[in-house]
Structures are given as C-alpha cells and as structure tokens.
Amino acid sequence: MEKLFLSGNEAIARGIWEAGVHVATAYPGTPSTEILEAVRFYKEIYCEWSSNEKVAVEVAQGASMAGARSFAAMKHVGVNVAMDPLSTFSYTGVNGGFVFVSADEPGMHSSQNEQDNRYLAKFMLIPLIEPADSAEAKAMAIMGFDISEMFCTPVMLRTTTRVSHSKGIVEAGERKEHDVKGFEHDWTKWVVIPANARKRRTVILNRLKQLEEYSNECPLNYIDPGSGSDAKIGIIASSIAYAYAKDVFPDASYLKLGFTNPLPFKLIAEFAKTVDQLIVLEELEPFMQEQLLAAGFKVLGKEIFPREGEILPEILLDSLKKAAKSSLIAIPADHPIHKAEAEVIKPTDFDLPRPPTLCPGCPHRASYYSLRKYKPIVTGDIGCYTLGVLPPLSMMDTCICMGASVTNAVGAFKGLHGTDKVEPVVATIGDSTFIHSGITGLVDAVYNQANLTVIIMDNGTTAMTGGQQHPAMGKSIRNEPAPKLILEDLCRSVGVRRVTVVDPYDFEALDKVIAEEIKADEPSVIITRRECVLDRLRFGPKVVPYIVDQDKCVGCKKCIGLGCPAIVTVDVTVNGKKKVKSKIVEFLCTGCSLCAQICPVSAISIKEESK
Amino acid sequence: MSEGKNVLLVGVGGQGILLASEVISQAAMNDGFDVKKSEIHGMAQRGGVVSSHVRYAERVYSPLIMKGTADVLVSFEKAEAYRWLEYLKPGGMIVTNTTEIIPPVLNVLGKEYPHDILDRMKKQGLKVVVVDASDAAEKLGNPRAMNMVLLGAISDLLGFTAETWHSALNMRVPKKHLDLNLKAFEEGRKLAKAS
Numbered sequence: 001m002e003k004l005f006l007s008g009n010e011a012i013a014r015g016i017w018e019a020g021v022h023v024a025t026a027y028p029g030t031p032s033t034e035i036l037e038a039v040r041f042y043k044e045i046y047c048e049w050s051s052n053e054k055v056a057v058e059v060a061q062g063a064s065m066a067g068a069r070s071f072a073a074m075k076h077v078g079v080n081v082a083m084d085p086l087s088t089f090s091y092t093g094v095n096g097g098f099v100f101v102s103a104d105e106p107g108m109h110s111s112q113n114e115q116d117n118r119y120l121a122k123f124m125l126i127p128l129i130e131p132a133d134s135a136e137a138k139a140m141a142i143m144g145f146d147i148s149e150m151f152c153t154p155v156m157l158r159t160t161t162r163v164s165h166s167k168g169i170v171e172a173g174e175r176k177e178h179d180v181k182g183f184e185h186d187w188t189k190w191v192v193i194p195a196n197a198r199k200r201r202t203v204i205l206n207r208l209k210q211l212e213e214y215s216n217e218c219p220l221n222y223i224d225p226g227s228g229s230d231a232k233i234g235i236i237a238s239s240i241a242y243a244y245a246k247d248v249f250p251d252a253s254y255l256k257l258g259f260t261n262p263l264p265f266k267l268i269a270e271f272a273k274t275v276d277q278l279i280v281l282e283e284l285e286p287f288m289q290e291q292l293l294a295a296g297f298k299v300l301g302k303e304i305f306p307r308e309g310e311i312l313p314e315i316l317l318d319s320l321k322k323a324a325k326s327s328l329i330a331i332p333a334d335h336p337i338h339k340a341e342a343e344v345i346k347p348t349d350f351d352l353p354r355p356p357t358l359c360p361g362c363p364h365r366a367s368y369y370s371l372r373k374y375k376p377i378v379t380g381d382i383g384c385y386t387l388g389v390l391p392p393l394s395m396m397d398t399c400i401c402m403g404a405s406v407t408n409a410v411g412a413f414k415g416l417h418g419t420d421k422v423e424p425v426v427a428t429i430g431d432s433t434f435i436h437s438g439i440t441g442l443v444d445a446v447y448n449q450a451n452l453t454v455i456i457m458d459n460g461t462t463a464m465t466g467g468q469q470h471p472a473m474g475k476s477i478r479n480e481p482a483p484k485l486i487l488e489d490l491c492r493s494v495g496v497r498r499v500t501v502v503d504p505y506d507f508e509a510l511d512k513v514i515a516e517e518i519k520a521d522e523p524s525v526i527i528t529r530r531e532c533v534l535d536r537l538r539f540g541p542k543v544v545p546y547i548v549d550q551d552k553c554v555g556c557k558k559c560i561g562l563g564c565p566a567i568v569t570v571d572v573t574v575n576g577k578k579k580v581k582s583k584i585v586e587f588l589c590t591g592c593s594l595c596a597q598i599c600p601v602s603a604i605s606i607k608e609e610s611k
Numbered sequence: 612m613s614e615g616k617n618v619l620l621v622g623v624g625g626q627g628i629l630l631a632s633e634v635i636s637q638a639a640m641n642d643g644f645d646v647k648k649s650e651i652h653g654m655a656q657r658g659g660v661v662s663s664h665v666r667y668a669e670r671v672y673s674p675l676i677m678k679g680t681a682d683v684l685v686s687f688e689k690a691e692a693y694r695w696l697e698y699l700k701p702g703g704m705i706v707t708n709t710t711e712i713i714p715p716v717l718n719v720l721g722k723e724y725p726h727d728i729l730d731r732m733k734k735q736g737l738k739v740v741v742v743d744a745s746d747a748a749e750k751l752g753n754p755r756a757m758n759m760v761l762l763g764a765i766s767d768l769l770g771f772t773a774e775t776w777h778s779a780l781n782m783r784v785p786k787k788h789l790d791l792n793l794k795a796f797e798e799g800r801k802l803a804k805a806s
C-alpha cells in the first residue's frame with residue numbers, strides 16, 4: 001500500500017475521493033481551506049468555491065437530493081452561516097450521503113471567536129465524528145458517508161486547527177464508485193411543510209436512539225487499556241487532545257472517542273468499571289463532561305484542564321501535575337510526570353515583535369490613509385483589510401463577522417440620525433466578503449435609505465485565506481474561465497446611484513472620491529480596484545523600488561504614517577546635527593509609489609530615475 | 612532503526628522552512644519511522660514568525676513538540692532561536708543561521724534588534740552551532756538555497772545516513788533545483804563539521 005504524508009485537510013480530500021463523492025463545495029476559511037484546494041486535483045469530483053457557506057451546503061444538499069454523495073467544508077463560524085439549511089437537512093435526511101467539515105479553532109490562530117461546534121451537532125441531532133490525526137481523518141471521511149447513508153442523516157466531521165494542519169502518514173486506498181441514484185421525488189420527505197416536518201421530527205428522534213446504540217458499537221469508539229498503576233486512571237478523550245495525552249501520559253487507560261454525538265454511554269459505563277477515576281479531556285467547552293455528569297457519572301474535566309485556548313502538551317502536563325498536587329487526581333509523588341519539563345529555559349530578555357501587517361504595496365493601504373483625514377465612523381469587515389485597524393493607520397472602529405460592515409453601518413447611521421451626534425459612516429469590505437454576505441446589506445441600505453459609503457476593496461482575490469478564486473474573478477476553482485461578476489453593475493442594479501471605480505494606487509483620485517462620497521446625501525459605493533500585491537509579485541512585471549533622497553527628506557514622517565513595512569527611519573547627521581529621516585528598504589519595496597505621491601517635498605522617487 | 616527525534620525549525624515567512632521540514636519528514640519515513648509534523652500558517656504570512664515541528668519515532672501521537680523536549684532547534688534567522696528556547700530540551704542543540712531580518716515595526720515602536728543574541732546564548736551555556744548559511748548559499752549562486760545549507764548542517768544530528776538524506780532530497784526537491792540543493796546540502800555538512 002502506498003504511504004502518503006498528508007495534512008488532515010489533504011487526508012479528508014483523499015478520503016472523500018475514495019468514498020466516491022461526486023460533488024464537493026466550500027467557502028474558504030482557516031483552517032478548512034486546503035480541503036477543497038486538494039479536492040480540485042481529483043478530476044472525478046465536481047468542486048466549487050461557493051459564494052458563501054449557506055450556498056455551499058445548499059448546493060451539496062441539492063446533489064444529495066439527486067442521489068450523489070456530496071460534501072461541504074467550512075471553518076467553524078462558516079457553520080453559523082450555513083445553519084439554516086443544515087438544521088432542516090437533519091429533518092429531511094439524505095438521499096446520497098452527505099458529510100460536512102466544521103474546522104474549529106481552539107486558540108483562535110486566525111479567527112474571531114473560539115466557538116465549540118460540537119454543540120451544533122447535538123443541537124441538530126446529527127452524528128459527530130472527530131479525528132485525532134491524518135490517518136483517522138481519511139478513514140473517518142470515508143466512514144462518515146456510510147454512517148450518513150445507513151442512518152439517513154447529515155454527518156458533521158469536526159477537525160481543529162492542529163488536526164487540519166498537521167501532517168501524518170496515511171495509507172492510500174482506491175476510489176470506490178458510488179453510482180448516482182437519481183433525484184429522489186419524495187415530497188413527504190423533502191418538502192418540509194409543517195405536516196411533513198412533524199412526521200420527520202418523529203423519524204429523527206427515532207434515528208437519534210439508533211445512533212445512541214450505534215455509538216456504543218462503532219469502531220471509532222474504543223477502550224485503550226493502560227499499564228501499571230497509571231492504568232487505574234481513566235481518561236476519556238477525543239480529537240487532538242487524545243494525541244497529546246498519549247505522549248504525555250502514555251500508561252493511563254483511555255477511552256478514545258471518535259464518534260462523539262450521541263455519546264456511547266454504555267461503553268463509558270463499561271470503561272468506568274475498569275478504572276478508579278474518570279477524567280474527561282476535551283479542548284474548549286465541557287461538552288462531554290456536562291453530559292456525563294447529567295448521566296450520573298463521577299467525572300472531572302474542566303476542574304483540571306483549561307476551557308480557553310488549546311490544551312497543548314505542556315499545558316496538559318502542567319494541568320495534570322497541578323491536579324495531582326492538589327489531590328484532585330491520584331498520581332503518586334514519585335511518578336515521572338513530576339520531573340518532566342522541570343528544566344525549561346525561559347528567556348525573559350527578548351522583545352522582538354513580528355506582528356502581521358498590510359504587505360508593502362498592499363492596495364488596501366491608501367484607502368485607510370485617506371480616511372484618516374476625514375475621520376468618519378469606519379465599520380470594518382473580515383479580510384486582509386482588517387489590518388487597517390492597527391497603528392499607524394488605526395482607521396477601523398468595528399469588525400464582527402463577514403458582511404457586518406455594511407449592515408453595522410446602516411444601523412450606526414440610523415441610530416445617530418436626527419441626533420446631535422451624527423457622524424459620517426463608511427463601511428470597508430473586501431471583494432470576496434462583499435459577495436459572501438455584503439450584497440444583502442447593500443440592498444437593505446438602499447431600500448431603507450441609509451446614507452453611508454461602502455468601500456469595496458477589490459484586490460481580485462480572496463487574499464486573507466491564501467488567494468482563492470471568487471465569482472468576480474472570471475476564474476473557477478480549477479482556474480478555468482468562468483463568467484465574471486461585475487461588481488459595479490451589481491451595485492447599480494440594487495439601486496445605488498453613486499458608484500465609482502477608482503485605482504487605489506492613484507492617491508489623488510482616490511482621496512478626491514472618498515471626500516466627495518462621504519459628503520453625498522445618499523448611499524454610495526466606491527470600488528477600489530487593484531490586484532493583490534502578492535499576485536502582482538508572482539505574475540506581474542519586475543518590481544522597480546523607490547528610494548528616498550536624503551538631501552530632500554525633511555523628516556516629517558508622513559510616509560512612516562502609511563505603516564509600510566518597507567519604510568523605516570534612520571538617524572543621520574546634517575551639519576553636525578542629528579536628524580531622523582526616512583529610508584526605503586529596497587528589497588521589501590514593491591514600487592507601489594504611494595509614499596512618493598504623499599511626500600510633501602518630493603523626496604521619494606523611482607530608483608532608475610534618480611540614477 | 613536509530614532513535615527518534617524532535618526537531619523544531621523556526622524563522623520568518625518565506626525562508627523555505629516548510630520545504631526543509633518536508634525533507635526531514637521524508638527522510639524519517641524512508642527509514643521506517645512514524646512521523647508527524649505541524650506548523651501554524653494563517654496570519655503569519657510574509658515577515659511573520661514561522662515554526663515547524665517535526666517528530667519521528669517508532670510511534671508518534673502528538674504532532675507538536677512539548678516545551679523542553681526538542682532535540683534540535685534550527686533557526687533560519689539569527690535571533691529567532693531565542694524566541695523558541697523554551698522548546699529546547701536541556702542539553703539540546705541549536706543550529707542557527709546568521710542572517711538578521713529586522714522587523715520594520717521596531718522603528719515605529721522604538722525597539723532595538725538584539726544583535727548580540729548569539730553571545731547571549733553562548734553565555735548561557737547553550738550548545739550553539741553557527742552557520743553562515745545565507746552566505747554559503749549566495750556563493751553557490753542562489754541565496755534561496757539557504758534552507759538546504761542548514762539542513763546539511765543538522766544532517767549528522769538527526770541520525771539518518773547520507774543515503775537516506777539523498778533519497779529524501781530526491782523525492783522532495785523539485786527536479787530543476789535538485790543539483791543546486793544537493794550542493795548546498797553538502798556545503799552545510801562541511802560547515803557544521805568545521806565549526
């Protein structure tokens with residue numbers, strides 16, 4: 001058997017291919033994005049970047065109705081967006097098997113919250129499966145479809161960042177074709193008018209009972225007995241926490257759970273009999289612990305392990321040590337875990353921040369620089385352009401969730417309207433985010449006559465998540481030509497009369513438009529159009545950097561105010577006096593010319609010209 | 612089968628850390644080890660801090676190295692090793708490049724880059740091998756091969772034979788860069804031996 005070295009995400013892609021999936025959809029989102037990026041190399045699978053997660057699930061749902069095995073992937077907050085079709089999908093059940101990935105983010109490496117989506121599986125009364133590594137990710141992706149079809153239900157496959165982004169050895173299998181069954185013409189199942197939905201509700205409550213039984217027998221849940229005196233400590237664990245624990249505390253007894261909704265209560269009772277003490281190890285919320293307590297089991301969990309962030313190996317170890325010290329758990333004083341990690345070197349004399357910043361030449365920068373002059377309320381949104389919040393630009397007041405920039409702006413306008421606290425309101429939103437969920441907000445703004453300015457920062461890609469295609473690019477997920485959504489036409493068609501397209505590399509033009517549109521007495525849209533600088537560096541012409549003429553520079557630091565990583569200050573001595581002047585780090589400069597355009601003394605110019 | 616190891620590779624975005632950790636993983640696989648590897652990408656794009664954990668042994672569960680247990684800490688940038696010292700096991704080996712990549716924000720924040728970091732590490736009695744990897748790569752005609760020089764420099768510490776390394780490089784490095792990368796790897800071996 002061929003051995004592959006795959007990330008959890010790549011393993012899931014491989015798994016759904018082997019499972020004979022026909023249709024796979026997603027909207028990008030860390031840490032789930034690489035799943036569809038890998039799926040697109042399997043030609044047997046139709047795949048698409050959908051315009052948002054709700055769309056992705058509904059497309060996959062349609063494919064399931066048609067009898068095809070179908071799949072959708074999203075990050076944890078993406079599931080919020082897709083909850084509407086998902087929660088009723090639970091009622092209808094499937095025709096072709098359907099599995100979706102919820103990629104959760106304990107630790108919030110690049111997310112806005114740390115929500116624990118296991119609760120959503122319970123809430124929707126559907127099975128939940130959780131791999132701990134890549135090999136399991138592939139196996140569970142395949143098994144998810146069998147479970148889906150066996151019990152006629154959508155299945156949630158939940159990963160966390162570490163499962164999605166860590167690599168491990170996976171054995172390659174072959175694709176097993178599953179013929180498309182054909183559309184299921186059964187209106188009593190698929191049309192959820194109340195009369196039907198009431199019947200379906202009974203069906204799915206029965207399904208839940210069967211799933212409870214299955215959970216006890218499912219091979220994804222098994223007892224992994226320990227050895228020596230540690231074997232009397234029983235740890236119930238799932239997902240990546242199991243992997244950490246097996247290395248940190250190898251001799252304990254484990255109940256490894258891969259199928260975590262509904263929980264296998266019989267199996268847990270059996271396990272409990274073999275140990276002196278039961279501990280639940282789970283990242284984030286006490287999802288399993290609460291249920292076990294309610295069922296009458298004596299268990300510890302969040303008394304030992306943190307509820308926030310990841311339970312990294314050293315945190316796990318530390319938690320166990322502390323719990324042993326305070327006699328919460330019985331670990332003898334001479335146990336080796338007390339000695340582990342005693343000598344870690346903790347340097348305190350190190351302060352070298354490397355924060356994320358807008359790239360040198362990022363087309364988003366100029367809009368925030370211009371907005372600083374007018375100081376409106378800026379409701380922001382999620383993407384690279386959120387970095388406009390950081391100093392020195394510091395030009396964003398809010399950022400909540402995809403699309404909220406536009407609607408928060410409507411509300412801010414309405415809230416202030418007619419009071420003495422009126423301020424102009426500007427929403428900044430990326431092109432992909434606008435398509436994801438900004439459009440309906442714009443319709444609302446026009447319909448309800450909110451006087452706001454929406455800046456659509458159109459860099460021609462979904463940059464934040466690594467540059468995925470979207471409908472306004474004219475390219476499919478496989479880079480094939482696709483019909484192109486024209487953003488300005490769309491904005492006009494929903495009733496915005498003031499729509500301007502401007503090049504953010506032309507600062508004077510951009511600044512003029514922003515000044516005018518903020519003053520306008522009706523909703524307006526500015527589309528700042530310029531390709532993402534990373535795409536320009538990859539595919540564009542050779543970069544010619546800019547340089548600062550130190551004789552002309554007066555040290556006013558206007559250019560420093562752009563927050564461009566390529567511009568730094570240097571100490572120079574002029575006529576015996578110390579002065580601070582600007583300097584451009586040539587290898588970082590991408591030649592966008594913004595600094596040259598705003599320099600009041602024309603001290604910055606393109607390198608060749610000054611030669 | 613030799614002993615397993617925990618190797619932590621650190622640096623900043625765009626330094627070729629991920630390819631280096633792929634080659635190590637491949638070498639370990641070729642020698643029949645179980646391997647796990649983990650890295651955080653996301654906000655840490657260009658210029659951000661990057662780290663890659665590689666663990667191999669007969670059976671590996673956790674893809675993350677626990678603090679205090681890294682056998683080898685490889686730093687692609689001069690000061691970055693210091694950020695990750697907590698991961699090094701007592702007596703563990705540090706191999707570091709000498710290139711300084713100075714974050715531009717230091718200017719805005721009024722902070723200094725720690726140019727004396729290598730001395731600080733040596734004063735603390737840490738085992739440090741210093742390799743002018745970027746310099747060596749540049750002399751070979753491509754500064755980007757720096758990652759392979761460093762890989763060569765740690766090659767003796769990881770317990771794989773030259774044969775294992777070469778087959779791993781063959782499998783993981785794009786064909787058109789293979790020659791240069793092999794040379795860079797050998798140069799790294801020499802430099803580490805000499806230091």
Ligand SMILES: Cc1ncc(C[n+]2csc(CCOP(=O)(O)OP(=O)(O)O)c2C)c(N)n1
Nearest residue numbers: 028029382383384430431432433462463464
């Ligand atoms: C509901 C939801 N789905 C996905 C994401 C992940 N995500 C964050 S920003 C972003 C895309 C941003 O692209 P765009 O709006 O074009 O801005 P850019 O990063 O290109 O500036 C995505 C997909 C999220 N945060 N929330």
